[in-house]
Amino acid sequence: MMSLSLENISKSFKDDLVLDQVSLSVETGETLVLFGPSGAGKTVLLRLIAGVIEPDEGTIVLNDADMSGVEAEHRGIGMAFQNFALFPHMDAHANIASPLTARKQPKNTIDTNVQKLAKLLKIDHVLGHQPKELSNGQKQRTALARALAGEPAILLLDDPLRNVDAKLRFEMRLELPRLLKDQNATVIYVTQDYKEAMAFGDNIAVMSGHGIQQTGTPEEIYLKPGNIETARLFGDPVIxxxxxxxxxxxxxxxxxxxxxxxxxxxxxxxxxxxxxxxxxxxxxxxxxxxxxxxxxxxxxxxxxxxxxxxxxxxxxxxxxxxxxxxxxxxxxxxxxxxxxxxxxxxxxxxxxxxxxxxxxxxxxxxxxxxxxxxx
Structure with missing residues (x-):
C-alpha cells in the first residue's frame, strides 16, 4: 500500500487555469472522494497523479518518492477513467485479465479472479463480448473490473458508476466500498453524486474554483460545511x-x-x-x-x-x-x-x-x- 501527497499543484491548458496551488494528502489504505461540479478539475487531478499529464508547478509524492518525470507505467497505479480505454481486440474477459496475464499468473487463478469481479459488477454474462458489443455501462464496469483485478497499491477511479443504471448503482454503493476495503488499496474516487461521495469516502475533498474548498469526513462535510457553496452541494432537497x-x-x-x-x-x-x-x-x-x-x-x-x-x-x-x-x-x-x-x-x-x-x-x-x- 502507498500514501500519496500533492504539494502546490497547478495546471493550465493554454489560458485556462484548471488547478491552482492544490495540496492534498491521502493516507495508506484510505478512500478519498474528489467531489464537485463538472469542470472543477477532478479528472485533471487524477491524470496528474497517474502520470498521464505533468503539472505546471508542484510535486506529487508516492511513499516519500517524488514522481517528477516518472512515467505512468512505472508508478504502480491502477486506473479506470471515463473513456473506458479498453483494448478493442480483446473480449471483456481478456481485458479484465490483462494485468494478471502480464504478471504471468496461473490460468486458473486468472479465471477465478475475473469471474469473481465480473459477477460482482453484473457483467459475467458478457465476458465473451468484444468492447464494440458492450453498452457504455458494461464498458465502464469492464474497465473498473480491470483496474480492480490488478490489485494496485493506489487505485484511481473516475466516476466509475456514471453510466450504470439506477438499480445497479445503488447495489454498487453497498458492494464496492467493501471490495475496496478488502483490497487494502489507497483509493481516489471521483464522483458528482453527493450520496456516492458520502457512501464511499473515508474522507471527501470538495473541489471548486480551481482548488479544494474543504476536506473532511462525510459527517463533517454535511454537518459543518465550510461555506455556502459546499452546503448547497450536499443534500436533496438543498439546504x-x-x-x-x-x-x-x-x-x-x-x-x-x-x-x-x-x-x-x-x-x-x-x-x-x-x-x-x-x-x-x-x-x-x-x-x-x-x-x-x-x-x-x-x-x-x-x-x-x-x-x-x-x-x-x-x-x-x-x-x-x-x-x-x-x-x-x-x-x-x-x-x-x-x-x-x-x-x-x-x-x-x-x-x-x-x-x-x-x-x-x-x-x-x-x-x-x-x-x-x-x-
Missing amino acids: NLIDVQPMMSAGNIQVRISETPIPIDAGYSKAVNTDCILGVRPEALRFVEKGTPNAFPITVEAETPLNEKTVNLMRTVNGRELMLSRPAGSPGPIDKDAYIAVDTGDIMLFEKMSGNRIEPLDAASLSAGEPGEVA
Whole structure:
C-alpha cells in the first residue's frame, strides 16, 4: 500500500487555469472522494497523479518518492477513467485479465479472479463480448473490473458508476466500498453524486474554483460545511438559506424568521448585529402545533411524496421559500396555514459577504471571552 501527497499543484491548458496551488494528502489504505461540479478539475487531478499529464508547478509524492518525470507505467497505479480505454481486440474477459496475464499468473487463478469481479459488477454474462458489443455501462464496469483485478497499491477511479443504471448503482454503493476495503488499496474516487461521495469516502475533498474548498469526513462535510457553496452541494432537497441579522434580546441571541424571534446558539455572539445567512437542512424542520417553542408560521404551497420521504414546499410570511423533508408516512400539515420549528443545534450561520460558515464558540471559550471564529 502507498500514501500519496500533492504539494502546490497547478495546471493550465493554454489560458485556462484548471488547478491552482492544490495540496492534498491521502493516507495508506484510505478512500478519498474528489467531489464537485463538472469542470472543477477532478479528472485533471487524477491524470496528474497517474502520470498521464505533468503539472505546471508542484510535486506529487508516492511513499516519500517524488514522481517528477516518472512515467505512468512505472508508478504502480491502477486506473479506470471515463473513456473506458479498453483494448478493442480483446473480449471483456481478456481485458479484465490483462494485468494478471502480464504478471504471468496461473490460468486458473486468472479465471477465478475475473469471474469473481465480473459477477460482482453484473457483467459475467458478457465476458465473451468484444468492447464494440458492450453498452457504455458494461464498458465502464469492464474497465473498473480491470483496474480492480490488478490489485494496485493506489487505485484511481473516475466516476466509475456514471453510466450504470439506477438499480445497479445503488447495489454498487453497498458492494464496492467493501471490495475496496478488502483490497487494502489507497483509493481516489471521483464522483458528482453527493450520496456516492458520502457512501464511499473515508474522507471527501470538495473541489471548486480551481482548488479544494474543504476536506473532511462525510459527517463533517454535511454537518459543518465550510461555506455556502459546499452546503448547497450536499443534500436533496438543498439546504434552506435565509438572510438574517442576529440580535441580542433579554440576554439571548435571536434571529427573526417569518417575523418570529428564534433563539440561536449563544456561541454566535460575535455575529450579533452583522448581516448573516442562516442555513437549516430540510430534514431538520418539523411541523408543530402553534405555541411550540421555536415555532414560526408558514404557508404550505405543495407536498411531494418521494418514496422514503415526503417534501413540502412552504413560504414564510415574508414570501421566503423553504423546503421541509420528513419520513414517508409521518404526520403532515392539516391545512395550508401551519407552523414549523427547528432546534437550535440544527442551525448554521454563514457570513453574508464571504459565504464562510461561522464556527460558534463553545461554552469554555464563551466563559473565557474569546472572539468568534470563521470556519
